[in-house]
Amino acid sequence: MNIDLTTEELAFRDEVRQFLAEKYPEEIRRKRLDGIPLEKDDMVLWQKVLNERGWFAVNWPVEYGGTGWTPIQKYLFAIELAEVNAPPIVAFGVKMVAPIIYTFGSAEQKQRFLPDILASNVWWCQGYSEPGSGSDLASLSMRADRRGDHYVVNGTKTWTTLGQYADWIFCLVRTSSDVARRQEGISFLLIDMKTPGVSVKPIITIEGGHEVNEVHFDDVSVPVDNLVGEEGKGWTYGKVLLQHERTNIAGVANSQYRLSRLKEKSAQSVHGGEPLINDRNFARKIAALEIELKALEYTELRTLASVAVGNAPGPESSYLKIRGTEVQQSLDALMMEAAGYFALPYIPSQYGLDFPVADRIGSGSETSTSLRYFNNRKASIYGGSNEIQKNIIAKHVLGL
Ligand SMILES: Cc1cc2nc3c(=O)[nH]c(=O)nc-3n(C[C@H](O)[C@H](O)[C@H](O)COP(=O)(O)OP(=O)(O)OC[C@H]3O[C@@H](n4cnc5c(N)ncnc54)[C@H](O)[C@@H]3O)c2cc1C
Structure with missing residues (x-):
């Protein structure tokens, strides 16, 4: 597959970079860096910023407010968002129910629901x-x-x-x-x-x-x-939605960003000690993960190319879900290894402190490593567990 970028694609990437440099809200950037969970208002704010530029409903048909981008543009956009560590879009409206409404809903339903989803007025x-x-x-x-x-x-x-x-x-x-x-x-x-x-x-x-x-x-x-x-007919509609959901869960661009952070972190010396990356066994694990991620990136590009010519994501969304979440969880584990004891959850009440964040375990980018590690055990379960995805592949791809 040729993925050399054309002049137009490079110009598009620059346009996205400039937009993010100017419009990515500083308070959200700060919270993401410090590992502080975002509130509803933060997520809505970010989605509204994207929508003002017409870049929120990336996959929708243009007539309803979509971008009309090519798969490569969508891919570049996702990479640039991940590069600034932008929060994921809350999928339920824009990526999940909206495609069902504009594909199977009545004219009245489209008019009633789609504009509010686009504007993030309704959760x-x-x-x-x-x-x-x-x-x-x-x-x-x-x-x-x-x-x-x-x-x-x-x-x-x-x-x-x-x-x-x-x-x-x-x-x-x-x-x-x-x-x-x-x-x-x-x-x-x-x-x-x-x-x-x-x-x-x-x-x-x-x-x-x-x-x-x-x-x-x-x-x-x-x-x-x-x-x-x-x-x-709800089952038929719901199945289409699940395939979109699984493709979204792969999170390739975000894993690429996290892998580069992992490399940076493990190249640092802590208390004057040897950087972890110099440990050949650790370096080997990073290299193996990088190879997996590259393979996943190409699988995602193939799926995007197929969706671009009008196909719904088929059973290949199951590969993306399995491999994408396996890569995410391996990254979580290596992040924990790199952060070491700095990743220990910090519970203010244990120290007799009564911070407003007391009901949240941990704060700061290192402790968020362990929060993410535990929270993201979910990735291999939701959207249909990875075992179920293997059954789908066995039946619909291998014909077993
Ligand atoms: C954090 C999180 C968020 C979620 N968000 C949503 C949401 O917003 N909306 C929503 O509707 N759902 C949501 N889910 C639900 C999710 O889709 C289900 O948890 C998932 O489909 C698994 O179902 P279950 O939990 O009932 O487990 P079970 O179906 O009981 O499965 C238990 C275990 O058995 C395995 N198993 C079951 N059947 C088979 C089989 N035939 N072959 C091999 N192995 C099998 C499963 O892989 C799993 O390991 C979420 C789940 C989580 C964890």
């Missing part, structure tokens, strides 16, 4: 998993029973990422049990989180963060107008 979350229905998602049991022009929704969604901030949730719900295949009884429903009967309970993850939730639905009344596409 979305994803309601697929349920207690007892994760890998075997088709077993989901949250019911939506039709009563005239409304559905009455009852059940529980779980692991709902950033649901505590959400204005809306897109859900897979069971509208019928009287079907030949379980998948045929599933529909795709948009639910306003302010509707009476919706409640959100936090789940605290191993590193002490509040990122995921349980969302309960107790006789929640949802207008039939909020059904996307046809009743009973």
Whole structure:
């Protein structure tokens, strides 16, 4: 594959660099550098900055506010964002529900929801998993029973990422049990989180963060107008979305940035000692990871090229998910090795200190290494676990 950049592509890269130099908010840059978790306002601010330039909905069709960029432009953009350590975009609105709405939704739904997603005025979350229905998602049991022009929704969604901030949730719900295949009884429903009967309970993850939730639905009344596409076709729509999600999870550009940070860090001498990079075994691990990452980069470019000619990301999104998250977790482990005891979580209350950040474990870029290490164990689970991705490859690629 020829990836020499044309004059136009180089000019585009310079334009992105200049934009980031001028517009990437200093307060966000600082927090990212110090390993301080971003608040909702930070994420919304950054997304609005991108949108003002027309660079937020990178993959949308131009008619709805997308960029019309080539795969190479998208790739260069992602690399430049990673170079400044910009925060990832919150995917649920712009990358997940929006493609479903503009592909399968009604004209009214497109008009109603897409502009607010583009402007980051409305925060979305994803309601697929349920207690007892994760890998075997088709077993989901949250019911939506039709009563005239409304559905009455009852059940529980779980692991709902950033649901505590959400204005809306897109859900897979069971509208019928009287079907030949379980998948045929599933529909795709948009639910306003302010509707009476919706409640959100936090789940605290191993590193002490509040990122995921349980969302309960107790006789929640949802207008039939909020059904996307046809009743009973939600599984087909949801599957398209999952393939987009998996491609997004690979995080190649971000891993490239982190690998360069790892090299920098491990080349530093601590307390006058020998830099870690001089340890041949450590250097070998870095080299092996770099080779993996390069291979992944080319796989991602191939997928982008295929999507550019109109194909939906197919089962290759499963390779990207598996390898991408394996690389991320190997990087997390090497980062921990490089940071050594500096990565120990810092809990102010242990020292009798009562900082406003006391409910958050750790602060500072080194301690954030361990927070990230523990938090990112999730990467091989969410978006469909890596074991399930291997099953998909076995069935759809190897034909087993
Ligand atoms: C941090 C985090 C954020 C998440 N965010 C969201 C979200 O926003 N919205 C949402 O809907 N969901 C979300 N999820 C849920 C996620 O998609 C599920 O956790 C995932 O699909 C696995 O389902 P489960 O947790 O029920 O595990 P299970 O399905 O019970 O699996 C348990 C283990 O068994 C293995 N396993 C299961 N079946 C098979 C099989 N057939 N072959 C081989 N191995 C198998 C799995 O790989 C796993 O290791 C999130 C999860 C996490 C951890």
